[in-house]
Amino acid sequence: MKLKLLVLITLFILVNQVKSIWTPTPGISWNYLLNVKESEILKAKEKVLTVDVNTRKEFINTLHKNGKKVICYFSGGTIEKHRDDFDQYWNTPGLIPDKDGETRFSEYWIDYRKKDLLAPLIKNRMKVAIEKNCDALEVDCLGAYNHDIVTKRWKDPLTKEDAYVFAKWLSAMAHQLGISIGLKNVAGIAPRLVNDFDFAIVESCSMSKNVCAKYEDFPKQGKVVFTIHYGDYGSFNEQVKTMVEEQKGFGYTCTFNIKDDLKQLGYGYNCDNGSKTNLGKK
Numbered sequence: 001m002k003l004k005l006l007v008l009i010t011l012f013i014l015v016n017q018v019k020s021i022w023t024p025t026p027g028i029s030w031n032y033l034l035n036v037k038e039s040e041i042l043k044a045k046e047k048v049l050t051v052d053v054n055t056r057k058e059f060i061n062t063l064h065k066n067g068k069k070v071i072c073y074f075s076g077g078t079i080e081k082h083r084d085d086f087d088q089y090w091n092t093p094g095l096i097p098d099k100d101g102e103t104r105f106s107e108y109w110i111d112y113r114k115k116d117l118l119a120p121l122i123k124n125r126m127k128v129a130i131e132k133n134c135d136a137l138e139v140d141c142l143g144a145y146n147h148d149i150v151t152k153r154w155k156d157p158l159t160k161e162d163a164y165v166f167a168k169w170l171s172a173m174a175h176q177l178g179i180s181i182g183l184k185n186v187a188g189i190a191p192r193l194v195n196d197f198d199f200a201i202v203e204s205c206s207m208s209k210n211v212c213a214k215y216e217d218f219p220k221q222g223k224v225v226f227t228i229h230y231g232d233y234g235s236f237n238e239q240v241k242t243m244v245e246e247q248k249g250f251g252y253t254c255t256f257n258i259k260d261d262l263k264q265l266g267y268g269y270n271c272d273n274g275s276k277t278n279l280g281k282k
């Protein structure tokens with residue numbers, strides 16, 4: 001009898017471990033490190049780090065050993081020229097309607113309405129991230145409807161509604177594969193996606209009024225909002241007053257980086273009063 005109970009308890013624990021996916025919670029510290037060298041990443045103090053999905057598995061394991069959680073980045077709405085699977089995207093008929101429409105980040109917008117064509121490619125990306133032991137995903141470039149390369153050049157441009165459908169589809173796929181996923185930018189549809197995403201990552205939201213506030217429901221559901229502003233648009237000191245004005249009171253995690261190339265560590269600051277919380281390094 002006792003043995004049976006023990007077996008049942010063990011099974012219960014095992015099943016729950018398999019099922020439980022990690023999600024970051026409000027208040028946790030974060031650094032955005034897409035193009036930072038490994039030796040520099042090791043100096044980051046924060047608990048949660050976003051790195052590129054191309055980061056080596058061994059290095060991600062090292063970060064875990066150091067007590068970090070790792071969010072892995074890739075672009076979902078565009079195909080970046082440097083990705084291993086670029087040719088697969090490029091050679092799929094209809095997936096890239098405008099092959100002259102290269103963005104300033106060397107990417108091409110994907111017609112993400114073409115779910116059947118896209119599903120195996122995106123699923124493969126997610127599986128690569130899971131295989132590398134990433135704890136969560138950040139899938140970028142959902143908001144084609146905000147970009148002239150799509151809206152002014154395509155015959156039948158992607159709309160806001162298409163972006164919403166694409167975002168929901170991505171979150172369902174990630175959850176089905178057993179990994180958490182953050183909503184990236186797309187403030188215009190963020191309020192409708194709070195239930196679908198596990199957290200949010202938001203760039204430069206204070207550059208327009210009331211954009212940062214679009215994510216306010218995330219913390220209310222115990223979901224963290226990581227924000228990043230960049231020094232390319234003025235120094236920290238020049239921008240901090242506006243950043244606080246737009247972000248205070250929501251319970252976000254606020255960070256700053258001197259340049260948007262993200263080749264160096266950023267640092268955190270208190271969203272409510274602008275005090276720097278650390279200088280990024282141990």
Ligand SMILES: *[C@@H]1O[C@H](CO)[C@@H](O)[C@H](O)[C@H]1NC(C)=O
Binds near residue numbers: 270273274275
């Ligand atoms: C900002 O808030 C934090 C946390 O409440 C506090 O420790 C810090 O001293 C404050 N800084 C300023 C400049 O008020």
